Amino acid sequence: xxxxxxxxRIAVLIDADNVSDKYIxxxxxxxxNYGTPTYKRIYGDWTTTxxxxxxxxxxxxxxxxxQQYSYTKGKNATDSALIIDAMDILYSGNVDGFxxxxxxSDFTRLAARLREAGMFVIGMGEQKTPAPFIAACEKFKYLxxxxxxxxxxxxxxxxxxxxxxxxxxxxxxxxxxxKSIVNDSSDDDGWAFLGAVGNLLNKRYPDFDxxxxxxxxxxxxVESLKQFDIDVRPTSNPHIRHAYIxxxxxxxx
Numbered sequence: 001x002x003x004x005x006x007x008x009r010i011a012v013l014i015d016a017d018n019v020s021d022k023y024i025x026x027x028x029x030x031x032x033n034y035g036t037p038t039y040k041r042i043y044g045d046w047t048t049t050x051x052x053x054x055x056x057x058x059x060x061x062x063x064x065x066x067q068q069y070s071y072t073k074g075k076n077a078t079d080s081a082l083i084i085d086a087m088d089i090l091y092s093g094n095v096d097g098f099x100x101x102x103x104x105s106d107f108t109r110l111a112a113r114l115r116e117a118g119m120f121v122i123g124m125g126e127q128k129t130p131a132p133f134i135a136a137c138e139k140f141k142y143l144x145x146x147x148x149x150x151x152x153x154x155x156x157x158x159x160x161x162x163x164x165x166x167x168x169x170x171x172x173x174x175x176x177x178x179k180s181i182v183n184d185s186s187d188d189d190g191w192a193f194l195g196a197v198g199n200l201l202n203k204r205y206p207d208f209d210x211x212x213x214x215x216x217x218x219x220x221x222v223e224s225l226k227q228f229d230i231d232v233r234p235t236s237n238p239h240i241r242h243a244y245i246x247x248x249x250x251x252x253x
Contacts, residue, residue, distance in 0.1 A: 007035060007036070008034055008035030008036070008095075008096040008097050008120055009035060009036060009038045009094065009095045009096045009097070010031060010034060010035045010036065010037050010038065010039075010095060010096065010097045010098065010099050010120075010122075011037075011038065011039035011041075011086070011089045011095045011097070011098045011099070012027075012028075012031060012037045012039060012040045012041070012063075012098075012099045012101065013039070013041055013042075013043070013082050013085065013086055013098065013099070013100055013101065014027075014041065014042040014043065014063070014101040014102070015042075015043055015044075015079070015082060015100075015101060015102035015104060015107075016042050016043060016044030016051050016054050017043075017044055017050075017104075018102045018103045018104045018125070019101050019102060019103065019124075019125070019126075019143070020053075020143075021053045021054045021056070021057050022147070023124075023143045023146070023147055024057050024061060026143065026146040026147045027099075027101060027124055027143070027146070028061060028204065029146075029177065029180060029204055030124070030141055030146055031099055031122075032200055032203040032204045033181075033184050033200070034097070034099075034120070034122060035096065035097065036203060037099070038094065038095060039089060039095065040061065040062060040063045040064060041063065041064045041065075041066050041082075041085060042054065042058065042063050042064070042065055042066065043066045043068055043081050043082045043085075044065070044066075044067075044068065045067070045068060045069055046065055046067050047067075047069070066081060066082075066085070068080075068081040079104065079106045079107070082100075082102075082107070082110075083107070083110050086098060086100075086110055086114065087113075090114060090117055090119065095119070096119070096120060097119050097120030097121060097122065098111075098114050098119055098120070098121050098122075099121075099122045099123075099124065100121065100122075100123050100124070100137070101123075101124045101125065102123075102124075102125055102129075102133075103125035103126045103128055103129040104125075104129075104133070105129075105130035105132055105133045107123075107133055107136075108130075108132045108133045108136045109136075111123060111133065111136035111137050112136045115136070115137075115138060120138055121136075121137050121138050121139075122137060122138060122139045122140070122141065123136075123137035123139070123140040123141070124140070124141045124142075124143055124146075125140070125142070125143060126142065126143050126144060127142050127144055127145075129142075168207060168212055169205045169207075169208065171213060171225070173205075174201070174205065174208065174213075175225050175227060177201055177204050177205070178197060178201065178222065178225070178228070178245075179227070179247060181197050181200045181201060182197060182228070182245060182246060182247060183247075185197065185200070186246060189246070190246035190247065191231065191244040191245070191246045192244060192245055192246065193242065193243075193244055194218060194219060194222065194230075194242075194243040194244060194245050195242070195243075197245065198218050219232075219243050222245055226248075227247065227248055228245045228246065228247060228248060229245065229246050229247075229248055230243055230244070230245050231243070231244045231245075231246075232244075
């Protein structure tokens with residue numbers, strides 16, 4: 001399972017010149033399966049209109065924009081800034097891995113160097129990403145696939161653009177996240193431990209609390225969604241029981 005070791009401290013470095021802002025929810029949802037993003041930086045020239053769309057999501061995801069002027073036409077100064085920061089972070093000893101978000105092959109050597117240093121390296125980019133960069137990463141995720149990995153992707157994007165005044169995740173967003181977590185962490189029969197699901201859910205939405213939605217316990221909130229089966233199992237302690245959940249089949253079984 002991809003989230004068996006999900007306590008890694010990960011530096012997330014995003015190349016704004018080569019990635020669209022529309023992928024940002026899926027990027028951080030996927031990262032939560034591997035660990036916690038401790039550095040969140042995005043590189044680009046923020047004085048131009050090219051990156052205007054990115055500016056709208058930086059605050060929502062607490063991403064630090066790193067200004068990099070294009071000193072020479074046709075030269076990508078953003079790449080150099082990202083690479084320098086990555087090496088500084090590496091030598092700080094404060095992270096266990098890196099997530100490099102770009103479709104640019106210029107980061108191939110960086111990914112290889114980070115892996116030589118024993119770092120976990122996950123790359124994310126569009127399907128146009130050159131093969132050498134993909135091969136240099138320990139894992140690589142196509143952004144188009146992440147964005148379409150659930151039937152609810154388009155509805156999720158529409159909801160985020162609807163201008164909701166509250167920053168609290170909607171029931172729809174939380175349901176989509178739970179589905180994704182269960183798919184990634186379930187056993188061969190589709191069951192996932194609810195406690196682990198809750199931990200990963202808090203990584204995606206730090207303010208998540210079932211009480212925000214009117215339910216004192218996570219199990220009660222999940223049951224109210226009507227999309228999951230719940231199995232409460234006894235343990236060796238007669239006073240403790242563990243809950244497991246799985247997606248309901250389309251037939252409702």
